[in-house]
Amino acid sequence: MTVAQVLRIGRGFPGVEESTSFGAPALKVKGKLMACVPTNKAAEPDSFLFRMDRRERPALLAEAPDLYYCPGHYVDYDAVLVRLSRLTPEVARDLLAMAHRFVTTAKRPKARTRA
Secondary structure: OOHHHHHHHHOOOOOEEEEEEOOEEEEEEOOEEEEEOOOOOOOOOOEEEEEOOHHHHHHHHHHOOOOEEOOHHHOOOOEEEEEHHHOOHHHHHHHHHHHHHHHHOOOOOOOOOOO
16 A cells, blocks of 8 residues: 555545644644554654554554554554555554544543542
């Protein structure tokens, strides 16, 4: 797949706008980054970054290490990187749906208990 194809699919989700992140093509929802071309030198060329809960990332990395990866720079980020040469439109839609849910789901703080 190409960056343009991923962006086109992503624009089909509610509230998604094409934007930039560090000068690279990106998809955002109300200013929140959903997916983008990674700009850090740790990322392989022809990659795309999708936001997700980092606790779910190990399952993807184990499932398809030829598709998904996470170099050291991105370990502390809620994201996974993919190799565009191995990405299919169906998987791109699934990843974009996951990223869309991630950035649009309100995170509620835990209730504090009084002692």
